[in-house]
Amino acid sequence: MIRKKLIAGNWKMNNTSSDAADLVSGIVSEVGRANDVDVVVCPPFTSIESVGKALADSSVKLGAQNMHPERSGAYTGEISAGMLRSLFASYVILGHSERRALFGETDAFINQKVLAAIKSELKPILCVGETLEEREAGTTLKVVQTQLEAGLVGVSKEQATSVVIAYEPVWAIGTGKVATSDQAQEVHAFIRDLLNKLFTPAVGGKIRILYGGSMKPANAPELLAQPDIDGGLIGGAALEARSFVDLVKAAS
Numbered sequence: 001m002i003r004k005k006l007i008a009g010n011w012k013m014n015n016t017s018s019d020a021a022d023l024v025s026g027i028v029s030e031v032g033r034a035n036d037v038d039v040v041v042c043p044p045f046t047s048i049e050s051v052g053k054a055l056a057d058s059s060v061k062l063g064a065q066n067m068h069p070e071r072s073g074a075y076t077g078e079i080s081a082g083m084l085r086s087l088f089a090s091y092v093i094l095g096h097s098e099r100r101a102l103f104g105e106t107d108a109f110i111n112q113k114v115l116a117a118i119k120s121e122l123k124p125i126l127c128v129g130e131t132l133e134e135r136e137a138g139t140t141l142k143v144v145q146t147q148l149e150a151g152l153v154g155v156s157k158e159q160a161t162s163v164v165i166a167y168e169p170v171w172a173i174g175t176g177k178v179a180t181s182d183q184a185q186e187v188h189a190f191i192r193d194l195l196n197k198l199f200t201p202a203v204g205g206k207i208r209i210l211y212g213g214s215m216k217p218a219n220a221p222e223l224l225a226q227p228d229i230d231g232g233l234i235g236g237a238a239l240e241a242r243s244f245v246d247l248v249k250a251a252s
C-alpha cells in the first residue's frame, strides 16, 4: 500500500503574526508547489487566518493545534471546528501529549473532538504516545492501544481514512532524544495492526501514521524509510523554514 507522506509543523505557542508571516513565506517559497508530499502547518489561533491567506495559492494546507468539540456556546477561550473550517483549515491536531498532561484532556474528551472534527470535514491528527515511566515499565503498547481505541470510538470505517495518527513518545518531544527507527517502527506496526482490526486491512492500510518527537533533517531519512512511518509531526524543527523545508524534502 502506497501512502502519500505527510509532514505537519506544530508551531505550538510560538510566533507573533509577523513572525508567522515570515515563516510561512519561507515555507511557501520553497515547497509551496510540493505535491509528492502533503505539507501542513499548524500556527497558533492568532495567526490561523493570516497564515491561511498566505497559503491560499499553494499546496500547503492549514491545520489547527486544538479545537473544542461543541459547535458554539459558553466555552470561553475555545474555538470550534466550524470556526476553523470557515478559515479554510483542513487538519486539526488532537490529543497532543501537552494537552493531555498540562490541560487534563482525557481520552473521552479527545474522542468527542475527533468525532466533531470529522463531522465538520476537518482531518484529525490524533496523537498517542507513552511517557518515559510507561516505556520503562514495559507498558508502551498497552498505553498506545488504550489511547488509540478510546480516541477512535464511534469512527466508522468510511470516516477512518480521513484520520491521521501521530505516534509521539512523550520522552522524545522537545527533548532531542529521538526514538530509534526500530523503536518507532515497532509501535507504528502495532498501531497499523490495531487499525486493520478496528476498520479492516484495506482501511488500515490507507491511514497515515506520523512519527513525532525530535524529528530533524538529520534523523528523518532513517525514520521515514520505515514501512509504517508515513511522515512526521514536527515541533522545534518546524519553527525555522530551512529545517522544515529540509524535512519536507526528506519525505519526497
Ligand code: PEP
Binding pocket: 010, 168, 172, 173, 174, 175, 176, 212, 213, 214, 215, 233, 234, 235, 236, 237
Ligand atoms: C510535537 O510537539 O509534536 C513535537 C514532535 O515536538 P518536537 O519535534 O519539538 O519534539
